[in-house]
Amino acid sequence: MRRVTTRATPPSPIGESVPRRDGIAKVTGAARFTSDLSVPGMAWAKILRSPYPHARISSIDTAAALALPGVIAAVSAADLADVELYYGHALADHPLIAHGVVRYGGEPVVGIVAEDPATAEEALALVSVEYDPLPVVTTVEAALAPGAPILHEREAEQRPQRGFEEAIERDHPNVCSSSTQRWGDIDAAFAGADLVVEGDFRYPISYAYAMEPYTAIAHWSDGGLTVWSSCQHPFMVRDDLARCFHLPLSAVRVIVPYVGGGYGSKSYTKIEPLTAALALRADRPVKLALSIEESILTTRGDGAVVHIASAFDGDGRLRGRRAEILLNTGAYAENSPLVGRKAANRICGPYRIPAVDVTCRAIYTNTSPASSFRGFGAPQGIFAGESQMDEAAERLGIDPLEIRRRNVVRPGEALWSKARGMDADLDADLLLAADALAWDTPARPGRGRAICISASDAGSEPVTTSLLRVHADGSVTVTVGSTEIGQGSSTVLAQIAAAEMDLPLDRVHLLQSDTTAASYDRSTGASRTTTLVGLAIQAAARDARSQLLEWARDALAGGGTVEPAKGGVLVAGVHHDWGAIVRAWFAGAGGEVVGRGYLRRAGSMTAMPPFWEIGCVGAEVSVDEETGQIRVERLVTVGDVGCAINPQLVESQDVGAAIMGLGIALSEELVYTPEGSLLNGNLVEYRVPRASDIPPFTAILAERGDGVGVYGAKGGGEGALNPVAAAVANAVRRATGIRLHEAPFTPERVWRALRERDPGREGDG
């Protein structure tokens, strides 16, 4: 890791790579994940899934399953008349269990609750379901073709938590949502261009593999519902549960224990309504723990077909960009309307473009539902856009680094009207990546290099709260609603609280992700936690300190003057720590002060997005022209994070994101047949990178203090994924002369492109 720092020096322990707080528990196996938990009286659920990708359910017979000793309940949609079946924070189109129709292979049809998991599994085979198969569409082209089968006949309710302001536009029954991004005179921009590059790019349906599959426990008691779940956004899940079961928000408690990775796959609601419905009918606490194979069927990333054209002046300056993005969104909306919104924004890149005309439509198909995936609409478009930057550079005879330097927006410059000005120095980031790749020296024969860059409107909505309680011994408990999903938030947020309260780190503890006991946070996604929750903690700390000053004046200084001092106050030259102030004010040994922190769309959070997340990646590759295998010889990331609260954690995030991007660039793709069968819904055949696949790596952190967050911080953790596919494709172009248009760049796709380059070429003997 290399750090390039121009920011002011923050207080300790900010900027220090303190060990992660959950590290020892996780590596020793002491950490308890949802699947490790049990509730007295708990029963186990298993799910019968549809073998058909699209069918009407003509009958369900559970009598034989119910007759099996140990089976407690067999539940289908018909048993849930008192439950609002359809959920979805954007479009409420997703029944928690199939309702008359199945729309993808693997959709839950019947839930069995039994005394133990083996009995529940055995009972699945005793359920008889009859289906009338319906025509199937698995590609966006097929779903929009004349006469295509319609997936959703019923108009779904639009929900307020979709993450953007405008209503969802739908211009075809199989269009889940449509988003546009337009400015400038696009026709004039193209008409006056010296060069127009145009092409089609395809980005795969992918799976955001997390080691922990989806798991939930639901327990109805005292007129309310408690759910333990491996979810990223407990408050969003709470909202959906309250709506499905007609409960006030205060009657639903969602608790998130340790989580084994998310990457977006655990954002928003997944199996929690189904688990709660099964617990309701079984009248028992119920655990539903999916396998990885079932998790793959639960959500995945949006595939994309991108048609894009970019217009340039002769000196390489962008004049305009047109794009049409079609997302393969699968059977239900999940979070794809927002992914589509973001894809339309992010395909513009971090560039100054006078005219833009982008449409992104999310398309329903009979495949598993797509939702958030780290990078979130960015990599789909960045692959296309950044490929075109290199193509234009080549055709105009300009260095690929130079064409980017000519086009990136400058610090403070807005990418589009009303957007927050760029809070990053993109030109400097490009130069850091170039330096790490030794850009000025020629690559070795057979190798190619590339540098790609992206900017994502990140941070989601600035809605978060924090309570910071200073106890009678001066130690601090901070409550936040954001989830530790492995990214290190439990460490970073404690560092922020310790710094703000002038306390050693071991005097600060965190309570996270419990909708009843912890305070509200909209979501754990969009790389927002360090920035937004950090600001809420800072506000809570300031509120606590201001109360403590007042209390010190009142209880220690007899209304006289007190001087703020490190970790407390000075009264007549004597230091009193926070605990002494609390004890004095309560006139006893106990008590505490409660500081409140609120973050909303006001003040520094008025302009959207809350911050820009930068992805800047360099790659050097070679290609085995006989087998078509790409070898990444070096990968470089520049993490433009303003201030790395914990540099080692930032580095881990950048390396992890880039390797995840490399997985999609090289191997990851869920393959569906036209008939709707998923051919590789398991980790043997869906190839996720291994430790041994990690190439030589240079991680650079650029810390210029230019973020809106505490100490100039801003979000990271996703950006490094976004440009990887483009960087690999552009480097392959420079190594071999082939231009790749479809990710992943499998050996066969590379081989076919090489054959097109050299018609008639055969073995060299």
Added chain:
Amino acid sequence: MIPPFALARPASVSEAIATFADAGQDAAWYAGGTELLQVMKMGLARFGTLIDLKGLPELRGIAVDASGALVIGGAVTHREIERSSIVGRELPGLVGLEAHVANVRVRNQGTIGGNLCFAEPHSDPATFLLACDAHVELWGAGGARELPIDGFFLEPFVTARTPDEILLAIVIPKAAAGEGRAYEKAKFRERPAVSVAVRLRVAGDAIVEAVVAVGSMTDIPVRVPEAGTALAGAPADPSALGAPLAAGAEAMAELDAVGDLDGSADFKRHLAGVLLRSATRAALSEAIARA
């Protein structure tokens, strides 16, 4: 999840065979479980009793017999073969092969006998042993018998072994003077995309005999006699193999290749030609060293 089953742990082969006879059709041999337990988890197979062969002394061990042949027990793991100095001396190509089977967890658990009996069309050892002219020793209710490995694989996941038979050992003939045996594969996931094994013998300045086998390309690993014929008679000089290798590659391209997630039939035929070149060169280099 795996449906409940009984686990029997016999102390000898005869006890194992008796246990199998008692359990009837409901039993399966369990020799490592890296494939068996997966298919049971997936619900593709269900057995009431698994008979654990891993501890049977008759299936353990790696040795050289009186004829000089290499004998590998059916329950020897991939990892044990990979680390065996005997195999390293007698059949170095197998050590290299085993070092790259799947991943280290599979190698540590999976056995060579289990691998061959499961007859997954992408098996690494199956292809190599086919070129090496190995045979397998079986022992079942009807007694012991030996089968050449060419003919052991009948179709994907089906072998000539009867359900009651245990694969006791694999026997690989000693390399003749001037003989080299090599295995090369293209691997993009856990299993090979295509693999090619070559056994050839050099006498004087020429290759006098060659056997070529290809795996992961057709329904079962197969020998490609035309490719062997193309190499036989060629000069024992790696720089002078252009025409014979091109003819061999053409023979590979005639095979009835099956496309899968690793690539189309066309691509596999191309890879087979590429791998034939590298495997032939590796076998030739070993052959010259042994000449």
